Amino acid sequence: MKQTDRVTQSHQKTERTATVFVVDDDAQVRRSIEQLGRSVGLNVITFSSADEFMKNDLGDVTGCLVTDVRMPGLNGLDLQAQLNKSNFPLPIIVITGYAEVPMAVQALKAGAFDFIQKPFRPQALVEVIQKAIESDAKKGERKRELQEIRERLASLSPRENEVLKLLVGGKTTKRIASRLNISPTTVDFHRNNILGKMCVENLVELTRVVDLCELAGE
Amino acid sequence: MAAATALLIEDNPADRALIGHEIRADVDLPFKLETADSLRTGLQILNSKRIDVVLLDLSLPDAHGLDAVQTLTETWPDLAVVVLTGFDNTQTALEALKQGAQDYLSKNSLDGTVLIRSLQYAVERKRIAVELRRSEQRYRALVAAMTSIVWSTDANGKIQSEQPFWSEYTGQAWGKYAEYGWLDALHAEDRAIIEAFWRSGADPGTEVEFLTRVWHDKSRRHRRCVARVVPIIAVGTSVTEWVGTLTDVEDAQQAEEALRRAERLASLGTLAAGIAHEINNPIVAAWTSAEAALNVLGQPASQDLLAECLQNVIQSVVRCRDTVEGVLRFARHGTVEQHNCDIARVIRQAINEVEHYATERLQSLTWTSTANLPVIYGNEAQMQQVLVTLMRNAIEAGNAGQLVELKAIGFDDSVEITVTDSGHGMTATEQQRAFDPFFTSRKERGTGLGLSIAHGIMEGHGGSITLASDEGRGTTVTLRFPASATSAGTKDTTSRDSTV
Numbered sequence: 277m278k279q280t281d282r283v284t285q286s287h288q289k290t291e292r293t294a295t296v297f298v299v300d301d302d303a304q305v306r307r308s309i310e311q312l313g314r315s316v317g318l319n320v321i322t323f324s325s326a327d328e329f330m331k332n333d334l335g336d337v338t339g340c341l342v343t344d345v346r347m348p349g350l351n352g353l354d355l356q357a358q359l360n361k362s363n364f365p366l367p368i369i370v371i372t373g374y375a376e377v378p379m380a381v382q383a384l385k386a387g388a389f390d391f392i393q394k395p396f397r398p399q400a401l402v403e404v405i406q407k408a409i410e411s412d413a414k415k416g417e418r419k420r421e422l423q424e425i426r427e428r429l430a431s432l433s434p435r436e437n438e439v440l441k442l443l444v445g446g447k448t449t450k451r452i453a454s455r456l457n458i459s460p461t462t463v464d465f466h467r468n469n470i471l472g473k474m475c476v477e478n479l480v481e482l483t484r485v486v487d488l489c490e491l492a493g494e
Numbered sequence: 495m496a497a498a499t500a501l502l503i504e505d506n507p508a509d510r511a512l513i514g515h516e517i518r519a520d521v522d523l524p525f526k527l528e529t530a531d532s533l534r535t536g537l538q539i540l541n542s543k544r545i546d547v548v549l550l551d552l553s554l555p556d557a558h559g560l561d562a563v564q565t566l567t568e569t570w571p572d573l574a575v576v577v578l579t580g581f582d583n584t585q586t587a588l589e590a591l592k593q594g595a596q597d598y599l600s601k602n603s604l605d606g607t608v609l610i611r612s613l614q615y616a617v618e619r620k621r622i623a624v625e626l627r628r629s630e631q632r633y634r635a636l637v638a639a640m641t642s643i644v645w646s647t648d649a650n651g652k653i654q655s656e657q658p659f660w661s662e663y664t665g666q667a668w669g670k671y672a673e674y675g676w677l678d679a680l681h682a683e684d685r686a687i688i689e690a691f692w693r694s695g696a697d698p699g700t701e702v703e704f705l706t707r708v709w710h711d712k713s714r715r716h717r718r719c720v721a722r723v724v725p726i727i728a729v730g731t732s733v734t735e736w737v738g739t740l741t742d743v744e745d746a747q748q749a750e751e752a753l754r755r756a757e758r759l760a761s762l763g764t765l766a767a768g769i770a771h772e773i774n775n776p777i778v779a780a781w782t783s784a785e786a787a788l789n790v791l792g793q794p795a796s797q798d799l800l801a802e803c804l805q806n807v808i809q810s811v812v813r814c815r816d817t818v819e820g821v822l823r824f825a826r827h828g829t830v831e832q833h834n835c836d837i838a839r840v841i842r843q844a845i846n847e848v849e850h851y852a853t854e855r856l857q858s859l860t861w862t863s864t865a866n867l868p869v870i871y872g873n874e875a876q877m878q879q880v881l882v883t884l885m886r887n888a889i890e891a892g893n894a895g896q897l898v899e900l901k902a903i904g905f906d907d908s909v910e911i912t913v914t915d916s917g918h919g920m921t922a923t924e925q926q927r928a929f930d931p932f933f934t935s936r937k938e939r940g941t942g943l944g945l946s947i948a949h950g951i952m953e954g955h956g957g958s959i960t961l962a963s964d965e966g967r968g969t970t971v972t973l974r975f976p977a978s979a980t981s982a983g984t985k986d987t988t989s990r991d992s993t994v
Contacts, residue, residue, distance in 0.1 A: 302779070304779035304806055305778055305779045305782070307783070308780070308782035308786065308810070311782070311787075312786040314799055315790045315796070315803070373774060394774045398784075398786070401782070
């Protein structure tokens, strides 16, 4: 019964077309993780080395990366460092071996999503992969929201932009009118247009979305 | 030597003049003379310059006779003191000697010659006493620093005088260790051999050393000690006594044992960590694939995946078995069948086995051999295994286009085989651990057991395996197999075979 539950649950995850990238030099481990992923409906792509993984242009992907720490050539931590440099967007799960806790600590410090120690329960790996995928998806949603706000901001006219800045700066209609040397009615007109273009109901919401953009460094 | 300086402390001006005159009257005067009219002035002079002997009047106005002697001998322990008594009071004079004065003279019968001689003797006696005291101090310091117990016995090993150090260590009282009583302080198991040495008339020709357990009173148990005895041979050749030292080596031995234990544990730790590492991967793979199989069990669309999963489970389990077999092979050597072998054929077979591997990696494999390879008594399969291991290691250490070279050189009593590569070499640390089980310097995954097994096999053949490496320049491993003891008659056959 439990098994079936798990399968159904994970089938829902596939709707997001997330991909699990696996880097491990051990062919049997690689194969087994791929099989496990497929068995719960995850899309898994495997690589036998860090180099092989980095050769591939992944494009715009969602999901997560699972990498073994101990590998010939570039090891898992080296791979993580290289990916960090190139702003790799996916959460990274690091698999450490027997008595490699210091490596796990190092991986977490370098921003790994989580680590899992060999030999692990396969279900534990599935769980941590799913958490990583969820986290990545949430990050994706935020990104999309931000993108939408940016597009809406871009659609404002220069005058609307001026009014927007004063509005979120807490100025009243009267003050804005005198500052811009226009009538209060015109200010209200612009205000309604701005709320409409930005798809928000009121000033409070408007301030929130503008703040979001500023927090994201706009 | 500079003349000694005497100080006369005398309050009576007439006596001072008289004694001064007596001393100065001596033509061979070995003394310079200083004078003081009170103890106070005398002490000032003593503080300001070097004085060898004081001639002290016992009836000074500012001193109470013997107190003055005590003050002088305690403050200047190297100073000789001769006392002058105005009245012929022998009792007081003797007391003065007890206080440390060297001599006493009576003013009533003062004679220049006696006075000078007395001063001279006083200085000399004091010098000897001081030297003796220093030498004794040195000796005591030496004994204390040695942390050894010094003891002596008569010619037959009987203790005839008190041995305070022995007594302190063993807790035996004088009556208990006298004669052969000291043997009771030895551990029952060690006693016989030492007792035999003495009772059978100790051989005076040599220094003797025993490792024995001696009862240590403070810790209430026996501790391991090294006893060294040296005969003191007087006139002629007879031993008059034996002197010896007993050094407690329990701590040193325990430290050494702890070190050996730690080394053994470290080896075991390497082995265990190696096994864990080698087996964890296939365990992960088998478990994960089995879990995946369970996930898709009963789904008609996933039959292929199910089969793949089970395949992977089997492969992983087989890998675990191979590792375990490797460990067992490593743990068990010396139980294989051995007979006279043609080493040249063994080499050829090994070359055949790895040639393909070298070609695959674009490397060349060459081998040379002298014609006189002796017959080796051993196990062909094992010897071949060693050669294959070395050549595979050499190939894996090198890069495309490089050469791996095997050379076999025959000697009357052995064969030396070297395998040389010009690959990445090994660091000093790697070389030290090269024969440790599961240690590997290879970038590629290996079992890490190859050289450990090779080492075991070479030991099983009474041979040796050594490794020399230059980091970045390559490695040479040298094998040496002893020639078969019964090879003489078969030598011809051997060389004929090797040309086939």
